[in-house]
Amino acid sequence: MxxxxxxxxxxxxxxxxxxxSLGNSQLVVSVAMAVIGSGAVSIGLGSFLASQAALEQFxxxxxxxxxxxxxxxxxxxxxxxxxxxxxFGVSEILSRLxxxxxxxxxxAALSTAEHxxxxxxxxxxxxxxxxxVGLTAFLLKFGQGIQAxxxxxxxxxLATALGHLLEGFIPVSLYILTGGIDGGIRWFMALxxxxxxxxxxxxxxxxxxxxxxx
Numbered sequence: 001m002x003x004x005x006x007x008x009x010x011x012x013x014x015x016x017x018x019x020x021s022l023g024n025s026q027l028v029v030s031v032a033m034a035v036i037g038s039g040a041v042s043i044g045l046g047s048f049l050a051s052q053a054a055l056e057q058f059x060x061x062x063x064x065x066x067x068x069x070x071x072x073x074x075x076x077x078x079x080x081x082x083x084x085x086x087x088f089g090v091s092e093i094l095s096r097l098x099x100x101x102x103x104x105x106x107x108a109a110l111s112t113a114e115h116x117x118x119x120x121x122x123x124x125x126x127x128x129x130x131x132x133v134g135l136t137a138f139l140l141k142f143g144q145g146i147q148a149x150x151x152x153x154x155x156x157x158l159a160t161a162l163g164h165l166l167e168g169f170i171p172v173s174l175y176i177l178t179g180g181i182d183g184g185i186r187w188f189m190a191l192x193x194x195x196x197x198x199x200x201x202x203x204x205x206x207x208x209x210x211x212x213x214x
Contacts, residue, residue: 029175036168044161051153058131061146066136077135084142099135106134 069077081102082095090098131137132147141147174187 029172032168032172032175036165036172039168040161040165043164044157047160048153048157051156055153058140058146061140061144062131062136065139069135069139080139080143081135084139102133102135102138106136109133 072080078092078096078099081099082090082092085095085098086092137147171188171191174191178187
């Protein structure tokens with residue numbers, strides 16, 4: 001998010017700085033909003049395609065893992081689960097109990113999906129709690145570090161596009177409020193410097209917290 005804000009501000013600064021040489025604040029605003037709008041569409045589309053690809057990959061891995069569980073023997077499933085839980089001090093007996101609970105939870109979710117589905121597709125299609133419970137979701141999340149996205153694909157791409165549009169519009173709005181080139185560019189540079197400083201400070205805070213984690 002910090003990188004996105006910084007990128008949107010830098011684009012607006014370079015664009016309005018060049019357009020200010022034309023000496024017409026209305027033209028500056030028109031050109032800036034056209035470029036920012038097209039950039040928001042492009043970024044939103046890119047975010048949608050990336051999220052869609054990640055969702056398709058998750059569904060493919062989910063189906064492969066579910067098939068492997070169905071074809072596996074009980075000892076093999078217990079070994080896979082204990083390979084994840086063992087390093088945390090969990091005994092083999094407790095790992096076996098965890099596997100049984102996960103299988104029961106996945107079976108209950110599967111039965112619920114069968115009753116509620118009208119198309120007959122019971123595997124994850126991008127929505128529903130089935131992707132987040134059960135042995136399959138457990139092996140994917142803790143064994144391979146893969147989990148379902150919490151937000152929908154459309155919501156994620158729309159939020160990204162609107163965020164870029166807002167980031168670009170806030171600095172450009174200074175030209176509308178001041179009604180002139182000189183005042184707009186001065187306020188723009190002051191606000192941009194402040195926002196970039198805040199973004200950099202926040203980024204350093206987040207990186208510091210990550211470094212302090214054990």
